[in-house]
């Protein structure tokens with residue numbers, strides 16, 4: 001992928017006073033969040049704090065009960081440049097019917113780039129798909145049904161699908177959750193490339209681990225609110241131990257000791 005020239009005037013995401021209710025419950029409240037072009041933002045917090053809901057709301061997949069959110073300056077309903085956004089959801093949705101191959105799933109990441117009247121993939125589409133498959137180390141299993149792969153490999157399929165679309169901004173929901181070491185290494189490698197190219201990345205993470213040096217900013221959610229926005233939080237002492245999970249009430253706002261390593 002070629003480097004992007006970040007459009008410094010328009011943030012990829014801008015939410016003001018964002019509030020989300022699901023099943024009558026307030027899941028997000030008072031969210032003010034602007035994501036700058038070229039930023040690598042980690043969205044952190046304990047289970048149920050609202051991380052996935054926040055990224056889904058930024059993408060317009062969950063409606064706001066109050067406030068507003070913009071994608072490259074447009075409300076989600078009026079945003080048309082979906083090829084600029086690559087979304088990596090938590091899990092590959094496996095439906096019934098004919099099982100899709102790895103290559104087909106990855107190729108679906110090019111659809112938003114295709115002119116309306118062109119049905120067949122171009123040489124550029126095929127090349128982008130192949131590059132993405134190679135980048136995540138799945139070229140060798142490209143013709144296997146995606147649902148036959150391990151969880152970690154399926155996660156890599158989703159990352160490759162986003163890469164194939166060559167978007168300016170990536171949104172990845174827990175891309176390292178429950179994946180094997182090889183997949184984590186592939187992700188770190190991919191992320192390094194994206195950072196170098198100046199792409200914007202929003203990552204939902206429980207813990208940063210080896211990705212920490214690549215993260216430029218972290219927001220920490222607690223009970224649907226942002227309780228920290230700044231440098232990535234560091235695990236300290238007891239808090240760094242696996243299984244430890246809480247946000248210290250005495251934590252310094254600039255350096256909270258939140259860790260959820262379950």
Ligand SMILES: Nc1ncnc2c1ncn2[C@@H]1O[C@H](COP(=O)(O)OP(=O)(O)OP(=O)(O)O)[C@@H](O)[C@H]1O
Nearest residue numbers: 022023025027045046047048049050051052053054
């Ligand atoms: N569709 C829904 N209907 C009702 N409540 C929901 C729905 N989706 C999520 N919630 C609730 O909203 C809260 C935030 O959920 P969300 O998945 O955004 O949290 P999270 O921080 O991403 O959690 P996790 O780390 O477990 O993925 C949780 O209490 C969850 O139970």
